[in-house]
Amino acid sequence: MHHPKISGRNLSCIFTLLMMCYYSQMIGYACLALGVPGSNLKTTILKHATQERLYALIGLNLAALEVLLDYNIKNGIRLFRISSDLIPFGSSAAKSLPWRTHFAEALGQIGGKIRSSGMRVSMHPGQYTVLNALDPEVAKSAVLDLDYHCQVLDAMGLGPEHKLILHLGGAYGDSDAAKARFVSRWRDLNPAVQNRLVIENDDRIFTIRDVLDVSLRAGIPVVFDNLHNAVNPANPCQADLDWIREAAGTWKGYVGRQKIHYSQQDPGKRPGAHSPTIRVGPFLQYQEALGDVDIMLEVKDKNLSAIKCINCTSNRGIAALEVEWSRYKYAILERDANAYQAIRRLLKDKEAYPALEMYQLVEQALDKEPTAGSAANAAQHVWGYFKDRADKAEKRRWEAAMRRYQEGSGRLSAVKGVLQRLSMKYGENYLNSGYYFAL
DNA sequence: CACCGTCAAGTCGCA
DNA sequence: TGCGACTTGACGGTG
Numbered sequence: 168m169h170h171p172k173i174s175g176r177n178l179s180c181i182f183t184l185l186m187m188c189y190y191s192q193m194i195g196y197a198c199l200a201l202g203v204p205g206s207n208l209k210t211t212i213l214k215h216a217t218q219e220r221l222y223a224l225i226g227l228n229l230a231a232l233e234v235l236l237d238y239n240i241k242n243g244i245r246l247f248r249i250s251s252d253l254i255p256f257g258s259s260a261a262k263s264l265p266w267r268t269h270f271a272e273a274l275g276q277i278g279g280k281i282r283s284s285g286m287r288v289s290m291h292p293g294q295y296t297v298l299n300a301l302d303p304e305v306a307k308s309a310v311l312d313l314d315y316h317c318q319v320l321d322a323m324g325l326g327p328e329h330k331l332i333l334h335l336g337g338a339y340g341d342s343d344a345a346k347a348r349f350v351s352r353w354r355d356l357n358p359a360v361q362n363r364l365v366i367e368n369d370d371r372i373f374t375i376r377d378v379l380d381v382s383l384r385a386g387i388p389v390v391f392d393n394l395h396n397a398v399n400p401a402n403p404c405q406a407d408l409d410w411i412r413e414a415a416g417t418w419k420g421y422v423g424r425q426k427i428h429y430s431q432q433d434p435g436k437r438p439g440a441h442s443p444t445i446r447v448g449p450f451l452q453y454q455e456a457l458g459d460v461d462i463m464l465e466v467k468d469k470n471l472s473a474i475k476c477i478n479c480t481s482n483r484g485i486a487a488l489e490v491e492w493s494r495y496k497y498a499i500l501e502r503d504a505n506a507y508q509a510i511r512r513l514l515k516d517k518e519a520y521p522a523l524e525m526y527q528l529v530e531q532a533l534d535k536e537p538t539a540g541s542a543a544n545a546a547q548h549v550w551g552y553f554k555d556r557a558d559k560a561e562k563r564r565w566e567a568a569m570r571r572y573q574e575g576s577g578r579l580s581a582v583k584g585v586l587q588r589l590s591m592k593y594g595e596n597y598l599n600s601g602y603y604f605a606l
Numbered sequence: 607c608a609c610c611g612t613c614a615a616g617t618c619g620c621a
Numbered sequence: 622t623g624c625g626a627c628t629t630g631a632c633g634g635t636g
Contacts, residue, residue, distance in 0.1 A: 199630090212613055212632065252629090256614085294627070295615030305616065312615090337617050371618080371627090437627085581608085 192454075193287065193424075193461045194477050195246025199235075200470040201605035202494060204591075206234045208252050216260040225266050228253050229273040236277065240284045243483065244473050246426075246461055248289050251316065258308065258315040267322045278323030287424070287461070288325065290316045291332040294369075299336035299349040306352060309336075317360045327362040328423040332390055335366060335373040335381060346377060350385045367428065368395045370439040375410050376401035382417045389414040392428035393453070394465070398439040408456055415460070429453065430465040441465050444533070445472035447479050447526045454480060471602060475529075478522045485517050488525055497603035499532045501545035506532035533606065543573060545603070546582050552598060553589045561589060 200206050208228045211220055232253060239247055254261050267274065281288055298309040313331065320329050338345045353361065366382065367390040368375040375389075375396050382389045391414045393407055401410070411427060418425045431442040431449065445466050454462065454476070466472045478487055492514060500507045506528045513521050513528070537545075550565060557565065568585045571577025583604060590598040598604070 207631090210613095210631070214613090215632090259614095293615070293629095294617080297616060300616075302616090308615085339617085439627090584608090 192457070192459060192480070193246035194464065194473055194480070195244055195248070195287075195461070196464050196466070196469045196473040197248040197291070198250035198252075198469075200238060201468060202600050202602050203235060203238045203470070204596075204599045206231050206238065208232075208250055210252050210255040213256065213260060216256055218264060221255060221261050221264060222266075222269065224255050225253075225261070225270060226273075228255075229270055229277065233273070233277055233280070236280050236284075236286070238470075239286060240280065242470070242474055243477060244470065245284065245286045246288075246463060247286060248291055248463060249319065251290060251292060253319060254315065257319070258312040262311065262315065267318060271322070274322040275324060278325050281323065281325060281329075287329060288320070289330045289332055289365075289426075289463070290319060292316055294334065296333065297336040298333065298352045299345050301337075301339050310352075310356065313360045313364070314357060317357070317363055320363065321359060326422065329363065330365045330388075330423055330426075331360065331363045332365050332367050334369045335378060338372045342373070342377065346373075346381050349381055353385050353387065362422070365390050365423075365426075368392050368399070368401075370395040370398045372399070374399055374401035375414070379410075379413060379417070386421075387417070388421050388423065388425070389417040390426055390428055390463075392430075392465075394430040394432060394439060394441070395428075397432070407453075411457065411460060424461055425459075426461040426463055427457075428465055429462050441467060443467045444530065445476060446530060447475055447523065450476055451479060451523070468606070471605075475526050479526060482520045482522075485514065485520060488520070488522060489514060492525070493597070494601040495529055497545050497549055497598075497601060498606040499529060500548060501537045501542050501603070502535040503532035504541060504544070537579065539573065542579050542582075543569070546579075546586060549586050549590075549598065549603065552595050553586070553593060556593055557589060561585075565589075 199208065208231055209224050211224060232249065236247070239245070251257070254266055256262075280286075292309075292312050296309045296312045297305055298313070300306045300309065313333070316331050320331075335346065335349050353364070356364070365388045366378050368378045369392075375391055378389050381387065391407070391410050396407065396410065411425075414427075415425050429445075429450070431445055432438065433440040433442045443466070445464055445468075462476075464472050464476065474491065477483070478491065492510060496507065496510075499510065510525055510528050513525055546569065553561070553565075564585050565582075568577055568582045572579055572582045586598075587604045589595070590604070
């Protein structure tokens with residue numbers, strides 16, 4: 168029998184290919200993106216939620232979601248949480264609207280993009296969806312809310328690997344009874360909902376131990392949330408990785424890949440508050456040990472942190488870093504001219520891939536408050552895009568806002584507001600898809 | 607056009 | 622007993 172020679176190099180290539188097929192950790196973000204024009208969801212207040220208004224909003228929101236998905240695909244983001252606000256009042260005022268059939272085409276198209284790109288999406292009913300409530304009316308609304316979320320994914324033609332994440336609910340002074348009530352209410356759920364449901368530890372009532380207990384009794388996969396566990400620990404001595412390994416067992420035999428929620432504490436805020444951005448250094452330390460687990464980031468700067476973490480965990484080429492730099496540059500110039508120059512130098516070597524170094528310089532710079540001088544300098548650079556196009560009224564508005572800012576009587580946000588309106592009006596895509604207006 | 611109170615959900619903790 | 626925090630940005634009315 169003839170055996171082809173397999174060199175070490177070939178073996179490692181084969182290994183890499185296998186890893187790409189079977190081991191592809193995804194990193195994603197939740198609900199909304201910064202610096203993506205046309206991706207904002209709209210809603211209304213209940214008082215004004217007429218049928219017509221709801222239809223109009225749903226149409227707009229589906230279009231916005233498609234913009235977001237296109238953006239995700241283009242940027243290599245393959246894990247995403249769809250906002251519950253997609254269908255405003257989806258479990259109450261819009262419940263009787265036949266939005267599934269009315270928007271069947273858009274929903275199908277969205278689902279097609281998700282499937283063909285290999286993206287995995289989820290939805291996450293919030294803290295007000297309390298399945299284990301003592302009040303049966305509250306529990307009934309929770310069921311309706313879960314049905315609504317499930318219907319969104321169903322209507323997109325997405326399989327049960329696209330999950331619904333839920334907290335256990337309230338304790339009502341008797342945590343064991345509350346957990347038992349969750350299990351029994353779960354048993355009564357529609358199987359379509361059951362197949363998608365995943366449970367998560369929260370930051371004040373149910374720890375990861377509680378959630379794993381419920382999982383053992385009902386057979387529900389578990390999402391471990393690191394910050395919730397830090398704030399509301401099951402056992403302060405037990406390492407996150409041990410919980411994550413235990414949670415891994417809850418996914419075996421079910422459709423879907425294990426996922427965790429990862430966030431970092433905002434140092435200036437209440438325990439459990441999400442940080443403005445993910446610090447890439449600590450993230451990498453955490454991520455390295457994880458193995459084949461998807462990571463949903465919960466962080467204020469959303470897609471920015473997702474792209475940062477993706478770029479720092481795989482080599483996507485210098486061009487990917489240059490794209491990022493083009494988005495960050497005016498936000499950096501606004502705060503730190505030295506960092507601006509340092510990053511430009513860093514990106515000169517086209518053979519290198521200095522992702523970590525670049526993002527650490529970005530983080531350093533964004534930590535600084537803009538000085539009046541540096542902010543004005545950056546604003547002048549941005550004004551350069553419009554100074555030859557702006558009409559007289561626009562020039563006046565720019566000059567007035569700038570003068571007031573430099574005199575100390577006006578805010579920087581007013582100056583940037585003028586620039587942003589110009590950028591929208593003139594369709595200056597380079598600025599619209601950058602982070603200068605968002606950070 | 608900038609500003610800010612309000613919204614929508616339910617539980618829990620603290621006066 | 623009742624109210625504020627939590628979460629979230631955007632709505633929508635005011636000046």
